[in-house]
Amino acid sequence: MTISEEKVDDTILEAKRHPMDYLLRWDRLPHVWCSGCGLGSVLSCFIHAIAESGIDTKKIVVVSGIGCTGRASGYLDLDVFHTTHGRAIPFAIGLKLANPELKVIVFSGDGDLFAIGGNHIIHAARRNADITVICSNNFIYGMTGGQLAPTTPMGAWTSTSPYGNVEPNFNLCHLVASAGAIYVARWTSLNARRLQASMVEAIKKKGFSFIEVIPPCPTTFGRRNDYEEGIKMLEFFRENTIIRHGIDPGDAELNLGNKIVVGKFVDKEDKPTLSDHIARIQLFAKRR
Amino acid sequence: MLRLHMTLRKIISFIPPEYKEQEKWHLKIITDRCKGCLFCINFCPTELLESSPEINSKGYHPPKIKDDMDMDDCAKCGFCELICPEFSIFLEKEEDTTGAKK
Amino acid sequence: MSKKASIHDVLTGEHYISGNEAIAEGCLAAGCRFFGGYPITPSSEIAERMSRRLPQVGGVFIQMEDEIASIATILGASWAGRKSMTATSGPGISLMMENIGLGAMTETPFVIINVQRAGPSTGLPTLVGQGDVMQARWGSHGDYELIALSPNSVQEAFDLSIEAFNLAEKYRTPVIMLTDESICHMVEKLIIPTKSKIKIENRKKPTGSKKNHLTFKPDADMIPPMAAAGEGYNVFVTGLTHDTKGYPVITPEAQEILVKRLCDKILLNEEKIRLTEEYMTKDAKVLVISYGITARSAKGAVNLARKKGIKAGLLRLITIWPFPTKLIEELAKKVDAIVVAEINNGQIVKEVREATRKSVPVVLSSKLGGTVHTPKEILAKIEEVKKK
Numbered sequence: 001m002t003i004s005e006e007k008v009d010d011t012i013l014e015a016k017r018h019p020m021d022y023l024l025r026w027d028r029l030p031h032v033w034c035s036g037c038g039l040g041s042v043l044s045c046f047i048h049a050i051a052e053s054g055i056d057t058k059k060i061v062v063v064s065g066i067g068c069t070g071r072a073s074g075y076l077d078l079d080v081f082h083t084t085h086g087r088a089i090p091f092a093i094g095l096k097l098a099n100p101e102l103k104v105i106v107f108s109g110d111g112d113l114f115a116i117g118g119n120h121i122i123h124a125a126r127r128n129a130d131i132t133v134i135c136s137n138n139f140i141y142g143m144t145g146g147q148l149a150p151t152t153p154m155g156a157w158t159s160t161s162p163y164g165n166v167e168p169n170f171n172l173c174h175l176v177a178s179a180g181a182i183y184v185a186r187w188t189s190l191n192a193r194r195l196q197a198s199m200v201e202a203i204k205k206k207g208f209s210f211i212e213v214i215p216p217c218p219t220t221f222g223r224r225n226d227y228e229e230g231i232k233m234l235e236f237f238r239e240n241t242i243i244r245h246g247i248d249p250g251d252a253e254l255n256l257g258n259k260i261v262v263g264k265f266v267d268k269e270d271k272p273t274l275s276d277h278i279a280r281i282q283l284f285a286k287r288r
Numbered sequence: 289m290l291r292l293h294m295t296l297r298k299i300i301s302f303i304p305p306e307y308k309e310q311e312k313w314h315l316k317i318i319t320d321r322c323k324g325c326l327f328c329i330n331f332c333p334t335e336l337l338e339s340s341p342e343i344n345s346k347g348y349h350p351p352k353i354k355d356d357m358d359m360d361d362c363a364k365c366g367f368c369e370l371i372c373p374e375f376s377i378f379l380e381k382e383e384d385t386t387g388a389k390k
Numbered sequence: 391m392s393k394k395a396s397i398h399d400v401l402t403g404e405h406y407i408s409g410n411e412a413i414a415e416g417c418l419a420a421g422c423r424f425f426g427g428y429p430i431t432p433s434s435e436i437a438e439r440m441s442r443r444l445p446q447v448g449g450v451f452i453q454m455e456d457e458i459a460s461i462a463t464i465l466g467a468s469w470a471g472r473k474s475m476t477a478t479s480g481p482g483i484s485l486m487m488e489n490i491g492l493g494a495m496t497e498t499p500f501v502i503i504n505v506q507r508a509g510p511s512t513g514l515p516t517l518v519g520q521g522d523v524m525q526a527r528w529g530s531h532g533d534y535e536l537i538a539l540s541p542n543s544v545q546e547a548f549d550l551s552i553e554a555f556n557l558a559e560k561y562r563t564p565v566i567m568l569t570d571e572s573i574c575h576m577v578e579k580l581i582i583p584t585k586s587k588i589k590i591e592n593r594k595k596p597t598g599s600k601k602n603h604l605t606f607k608p609d610a611d612m613i614p615p616m617a618a619a620g621e622g623y624n625v626f627v628t629g630l631t632h633d634t635k636g637y638p639v640i641t642p643e644a645q646e647i648l649v650k651r652l653c654d655k656i657l658l659n660e661e662k663i664r665l666t667e668e669y670m671t672k673d674a675k676v677l678v679i680s681y682g683i684t685a686r687s688a689k690g691a692v693n694l695a696r697k698k699g700i701k702a703g704l705l706r707l708i709t710i711w712p713f714p715t716k717l718i719e720e721l722a723k724k725v726d727a728i729v730v731a732e733i734n735n736g737q738i739v740k741e742v743r744e745a746t747r748k749s750v751p752v753v754l755s756s757k758l759g760g761t762v763h764t765p766k767e768i769l770a771k772i773e774e775v776k777k778k
Contacts, residue, residue, distance in 0.1 A: 008358045008359050008360050009314055009315070009353075009358060009359040010353055010357070010358035010359070011352065011353055012315045012316060012317045012350075012351065012352060012353060012377065013314050013315070013316045013317070014316070014317060014318075014319060015316035015317060015318050015378070015380075016318065017318070018318060018321075018375045018376070018378055019378055019380065020375060020378075021375070024375060025626070025637075026375070028637060029321060029374070029375065030321055030323065030346070030374060031374075033373065034323075035323035035324055035325050035348065036323075036325045036326075037325075037373060038373065039373065040372070040373020040374055040375070041327065041370070041371045041372070041373045043373075044369075044370055044371065044372060044373065044375065045370060048370060058620065058621075058622040059620055061619045061620065063466070074626070074628065074637075074638065077624055078624055079619040079620065079623070079624055079625050080624075080625070080626055080627065081466070081469065081619075081625075081627045081628075082627065082628035082629060082630065082638075083462065083465070083492060083629065084462070084488050084489055084491075084492050084629060085488075086458075087458060087459070087462035087489060089459075090426075090454060090458070090459035090460070090462035090463040090466070091462045091463065091465055091466040092466060093452070093459075093463050093466065094424070094426060094462065094463035094464055094465060094466025094467035094468075094469075094470065094474070095466040095467065095469060095470045095619055096466075096470075097424070097450045097452060097463075097467065098423075098424050098450060098466065098467035098468075098470035098471065098472040098474070099470040099471060099472075099618070099619070099620055101620060102470065102619060102620045119455050119456065119459070120455065120459055123454075123455040123459070189371070190331070190371070192367065192370045192371045193367070193370065196370065229326075230325050230326075230327065231325065231326050231327065231330045234327065234330070234331070235330070238331075274452075278445075278450055278452075281445045282445045282448055282449075282450075284445070285442075285445035285446045286398060286445070286446065286448065288397075288446070
């Protein structure tokens with residue numbers, strides 16, 4: 001037996017650049033998100049997914065609305081658009097239809113996409129617009145200080161539901177699947193590997209694909225609901241997340257105290273997208 | 289006695305070269321990006337990390353490798369890199385390496 | 391339709407069509423290749439014609455779920471490099487306001503056709519109005535400037551549609567065509583020139599390195615070149631106050647620099663943008679100022695006044711915003727009184743009073759919508775100020 005005299009690292013080495021910085025506008029870091037917020041993890045999974053997908057980054061466009069998640073696009077060194085509140089999806093549809101070569105991804109929050117922008121997402125799914133929507137659902141309006149959202153679970157405490165939320169919440173995956181999305185998945189930000197793989201699948205999918213990600217929000221949601229630290233909420237996810245691929249998203253409601261059902265709920269075969277149909281009628285009209 | 293053994297192990301690896309991994313990995317960090325969320329520490333599968341007593345320029349405690357552990361204990365899974373919300377910690381393979389033959 | 395014209399391009403030839411259809415043809419001739427809209431009376435014919443015509447010229451027509459989506463989608467299309475437009479009326483333009491602000495802030499060229507009907511609210515959906523003039527200027531929150539044009543015939547509706555796109559592209563700004571129900575439902579002769587005779591302006595493209603591209607770095611003319619998504623410039627576009635890179639900068643200093651430039655690039659070019667028509671103003675003692683359909687009645691009123699021996703003249707505003715303050719200031723020195731005729735409770739009249747600095751009496755000839763002025767109604771105002 002020979003003894004190797006190689007020294008093994010026992011410290012973390014200091015670095016100047018992160019290997020994924022090439023996809024980031026690193027001169028804008030640190031980002032605006034709080035310590036313990038999971039949005040950074042979701043963004044990390046997203047850039048890893050973009051790298052893994054092998055798609056030409058020149059053709060990738062990321063569109064965001066307003067809110068905490070809406071800031072995500074601004075940290076990406078891609079063509080990025082930070083639009084008005086709720087209108088990321090129609091803006092993205094305009095980009096995609098005007099230049100079908102683009103890979104258009106909407107990265108925004110639950111309030112932006114499902115409250116003020118709720119009309120647009122169901123119509124985008126109905127049309128099978130060829131875009132990917134990544135919705136980060138933190139159950140709350142974070143940037144404005146923690147007000148009630150249509151995703152806030154019944155009974156949860158927020159700054160505008162000081163007696164507990166009396167409204168049932170939307171099941172985002174169920175809604176989008178019903179409207180016709182061809183790919184629907186839900187993950188927590190702790191399911192980072194699966195989330196990354198799911199993002200790659202969704203981005204590569206032709207047609208309207210949707211991923212709901214649940215990141216911890218310690219500052220505005222957690223603080224009022226017994227998850228005052230990000231890791232406390234992630235620990236809850238670790239203990240209470242169950243993966244159920246292929247189940248009816250209608251059976252995967254998100255309620256306080258219940259298990260969080262995650263997984264790939266819908267993965268239909270490609271069908272002609274809105275862009276395909278428009279190209280078809282262009283061809284038809286040109287021949288006449 | 290155990291402690292002494294651990295300290296020794298940090299200096300000299302007793303693993304025969306033929307059993308050693310042929311790749312050398314480093315954990316790296318951009319300390320000033322860290323916001324001390326503890327995600328990397330809490331969810332490391334080998335529990336390699338802990339909070340450093342030192343503070344960075346933002347006033348947070350960045351992670352460090354536990355005193356009695358080293359990179360041989362790292363699973364090289366890269367989960368810390370993936371889940372780090374700040375693009376601070378990452379795992380990197382040493383490019384020009386031939387494993388233990390050095 | 392003339393025999394030479396191909397449906398796959400500019401419909402050169404003589405036509406007998408409505409203002410709405412002329413606008414659609416004008417926009418196509420200007421190079422518009424994207425329409426996002428939502429049906430609303432009295433603008434729907436524009437969408438209908440575009441839905442048939444755009445695929446013929448390789449363009450995209452989409453009917454969105456509402457007006458907010460319509461304007462958001464044309465902003466997106468413009469950033470993908472296509473000339474884009476929407477057409478709407480009162481309630482629709484109200485819904486679009488927030489994204490018009492985004493268009494001004496992000497210097498996105500696009501054209502909105504506002505076929506004005508009488509408001510407020512649902513008002514008179516099928517009848518004429520001119521009550522959106524001030525809204526066109528300041529309907530979105532914050533300080534910004536844009537360009538608004540107002541045609542008074544079917545031919546001019548066509549011509550100004552081209553001009554609207556040219557101005558939008560040149561100054562990187564939203565342009566609103568403030569037309570009205572009467573012009574747009576009126577059927578008149580339209581002559582579409584050959585394609586080579588139509589002057590087309592296209593946005594400036596960046597020429598420098600794609601690496602570290604500064605998305606909003608203006609040239610000496612205050613207008614930044616515009617890269618499209620997918621060209622490799624990695625554009626950074628946000629509605630937040632931003633620096634030349636496009637990065638958000640939440641400071642009063644950045645706000646001062648950006649908003650000042652956004653306003654100045656329009657205001658300081660007012661004389662270059664300005665389009666007006668003067669009729670018998672050389673020796674005029676009473677000046678009538680009007681625009682759109684109302685200007686046709688005003689012209690009749692000037693003719694009637696001349697017959698009665700009153701030296702009346704007409705200034706027709708074709709560009710409404712930026713307002714030709716200097717021109718009116720000059721004209722006011724030569725006349726004894728000004729009559730402003732418009733189908734609202736007095737909007738442009740306030741700008742005219744501001745421009746004349748109370749040097750001459752300014753009288754409003756107002757109608758609140760539903761019908762246009764008769765020349766006699768305006769003549770009565772001319773005679774009234776003449777007596778004073």
